[in-house]
Amino acid sequence: MYLRLIPKLDIKNENLVKGIHLEGLRVLGNPREFALKYYEEGADEIIYHDVVASLYKRNNISKLIEKTSENIFIPLLAGGGITNLAEVEKILKSGADRIFINTAAIDNLKFINEIVRNYGSSTIVLSVEVLKINNKYLCRKDFGREETNIELVSWIKEAENLGVGEVLVTSIDTDGTGLGFDLKIGELLSKNIYIPFILNGGFSKLSHFSDVLNSCSPAGFAIGSMLHYSYMSKINLINSKIDGNTNFLKKNIKYSNFNSITISDIKNHISKKFNYKFRN
């Protein structure tokens, strides 16, 4: 069995950002430089997420995708604020292989149908941002800002029936905390859905991956903070055009929740303990 390690890069105004519980976004640098580093270090796929697109009702990452495609030759999954087929087409034309949608799928189920009909199940990934409230897993829109009453499992099952090919599940509770992924979510998915799922939120230690793999079988791990903070010091920021909340960058401090762990560290750890393989 092959497993995918997928660096997830959240983008705001052309910068790589990262928050905690999807909030308090820190500027970390130039996404292309991080993506290139991750490609060279053995990432299996890259995710670009325009995290303010849905709020501002515009998607702005096509240029970044185009530039990325010039020298990064692994699959690229992109999304954030996609609301119509023209935007899907634009993102695919720029060099992305697949797109993901969250808010637009919740607002308009027919949009899932349209994408499946035009591009096939293999092109569409459902993104789900889930928060645990009173022991219920409820989905959120607009990068965690808008709550809904939609329950995690029934929502994914519905999307599955409409032809969605894969699902990216972000736990808002664990996102950015480094406390490990919510294992209950993995169990729920393994028991109830048949499409492949990617888990995102909370990874900071090698044991976090084995904990998940002991309780469910994801198709991949989407990893943000853990890799960004590990690789920050190895990335040359001299040519980056950076604005926004750059305090963290300027102070040049270490984020204490995260120790430096590389992509090969994670791959070695997993392939030693489990029967999973990675690309060579």
Next chain:
Amino acid sequence: MKPIISIIDYKMGNLFSVQCALNYVGIKSIITDDAELIKKTDGIILPGVGAFSEAMKRIKQKKLENIIKEFNDKKKTILGICLGMQLLFEKSFENNETQGLSLLSGEVIKFNQQKDKNSFNVGWREISINKNLKHESTLLSEKKNTSMYFIHSYFVSPKNENIVSSKSEFEKEIFTSSIKSDNILGFQFHPEKSATEGIEIYKRLKKNLEKSKNENLL
């Protein structure tokens, strides 16, 4: 003169990545559906986006069938990627049965294990190469256990086993993951998304294109 290759435009999806990989290794290319332009180039790439029937419809609308056959008669390079490789065969059972370009004998079928309509083979898989074929001509690496990036739910079943240059496995089902028949090459995986090993394939393609261009000039 440097060779130029045509990337056939079916007007949907990601063709840009193929062009980026060609640029990266130094092969000139154009993305086009114009038969006159294609005629002037040294090879054709049928990229891997969209559905079988839609791509065939587009090829017929633009009257590209003849030009592709002409390339084949002249033994010019024809390279199919993913869906593009499937189009080279006689027919596909994706959605409704559809006739393909029929440059090669065989058909395009779905994985047995897929009971559900939206499950498919996605991710990195190993390719095991056919050692009877020369790797300079198949463009594949001699290395053992090379992995490539796949994303598909149909695959080709060629009549002639000898053209199979590699096989791969999905859910215990063995399928043809690349072919090589004279001037025709096909990859079920995406070399332009398969990192360094994928880029090596484009580098070997460049060598072969330059070699045959020089031979034609002599």
